[in-house]
Amino acid sequence: xxxxxxxxxxxxxxxxxxxxxxxxxxxxxxxxxxxxxxxxxxxxxxxxxxxxxxxxxxxxxxxxxxxxxxxxxxxxxxxxxxxxxxxxxxxxxxxxxxxxxxxxxxxxxxxxxxxxxxxxxxxxxxxxxxxxxxxxxxxxxxxxxxxxxxxxxxxxxxxxxxxxxxxxxxxxxxxxxxxxxxxxxxxxxxxxxxxxxxxxxxxxxxxxxxxxxxxxxxxxxxxxxxxxx
Amino acid sequence: xxxxxxxxxxxxxxxxxxxxxxxxxxxxxxxxxxxxxxxxxxxxxxxxxxxxxxxxxxxxxxxxxxxxxxxxxxxxxxxxxxxxxxxxxxxxxxxxxxxxxxxxxxxxxxxxxxxxxxx
Numbered sequence: 001x002x003x004x005x006x007x008x009x010x011x012x013x014x015x016x017x018x019x020x021x022x023x024x025x026x027x028x029x030x031x032x033x034x035x036x037x038x039x040x041x042x043x044x045x046x047x048x049x050x051x052x053x054x055x056x057x058x059x060x061x062x063x064x065x066x067x068x069x070x071x072x073x074x075x076x077x078x079x080x081x082x083x084x085x086x087x088x089x090x091x092x093x094x095x096x097x098x099x100x101x102x103x104x105x106x107x108x109x110x111x112x113x114x115x116x117x118x119x120x121x122x123x124x125x126x127x128x129x130x131x132x133x134x135x136x137x138x139x140x141x142x143x144x145x146x147x148x149x150x151x152x153x154x155x156x157x158x159x160x161x162x163x164x165x166x167x168x169x170x171x172x173x174x175x176x177x178x179x180x181x182x183x184x185x186x187x188x189x190x191x192x193x194x195x196x197x198x199x200x201x202x203x204x205x206x207x208x209x210x211x212x213x214x215x216x217x218x219x220x221x222x223x224x225x226x227x228x229x
Numbered sequence: 230x231x232x233x234x235x236x237x238x239x240x241x242x243x244x245x246x247x248x249x250x251x252x253x254x255x256x257x258x259x260x261x262x263x264x265x266x267x268x269x270x271x272x273x274x275x276x277x278x279x280x281x282x283x284x285x286x287x288x289x290x291x292x293x294x295x296x297x298x299x300x301x302x303x304x305x306x307x308x309x310x311x312x313x314x315x316x317x318x319x320x321x322x323x324x325x326x327x328x329x330x331x332x333x334x335x336x337x338x339x340x341x342x343x344x345x346x347x348x
Contacts, residue, residue, distance in 0.1 A: 125335050
């Protein structure tokens with residue numbers, strides 16, 4: 001070979017050095033890439049997991065709220081049903097009381113003394129309301145004689161307090177229905193005005209006005225009520 | 230001359246090996262990222278199943294107690310109805326008497342504007 005310059009051994013050494021260098025650089029690069037890969041692996045994995053986790057939690061959070069809401073609605077409906085049943089029972093009790101009162105009434109009107117007194121009052125009241133010079137009295141067929149007996153006193157009282165006379169007549173063509181409890185309707189102006197003083201009607205009017213008091217008597221007061229005036 | 234070309238060959242081969250090594254590392258990195266997706270999916274699925282299980286347990290707990298609360302409400306209602314009946318039984322007589330008293334108490338009254346002079 002040439003005399004000057006590097007010997008073969010030197011060249012070989014240099015080449016070996018360069019090869020080692022190349023290999024070392026490659027290893028360093030590989031390590032860099034591997035580390036980067038691990039790093040990105042972890043970041044990507046946890047990013048994906050976290051992203052979906054949030055969605056899943058939100059989804060089930062909502063579903064659980066819905067379940068709780070459903071339960072509340074169910075419970076509320078059950079309580080409402082309960083309250084309705086109580087209200088219906090109260091209503092029924094009231095009606096039962098009225099029915100029993102009517103039956104009691106039927107018995108009481110058999111007492112002619114008491115009934116006659118009542119009848120006179122009913123006729124008088126009818127006349128006071130009517131303020132007509134003539135009136136027809138409609139009662140049960142069985143009560144015709146009773147009414148004829150008391151209507152005179154009623155007419156007298158009317159005249160005393162109003163200063164006016166009145167002509168009374170018992171209707172012998174039309175009567176209160178046969179199963180009526182009693183009482184008398186006072187009718188004026190040829191049927192155009194009618195004071196319903198038959199006992200069904202009277203009881204109906206009274207009970208309608210008395211419902212609050214009846215409720216108080218039967219069921220007790222309302223503990224939640226604040227104002228009584 | 231031979232030693233020179235031999236040396237160059239060696240260097241070229243070393244470079245080739247180096248390139249291949251780096252290329253391999255890069256491919257490995259791609260595989261690793263794909264793995265990230267797969268492992269994430271598996272973890273997510275597992276999490277979802279667990280959460281679903283929790284939800285079902287929650288549901289069973291809340292809605293399952295329905296029959297219990299139903300019984301409670303019905304018992305409460307039954308008691309109120311029974312108290313109601315008792316109260317009515319006790320006070321019915323008083324209520325009926327009140328109605329009858331009012332019914333028999335007839336108060337004929339003239340209108341307050343009524344005057345005895347002609348209408």
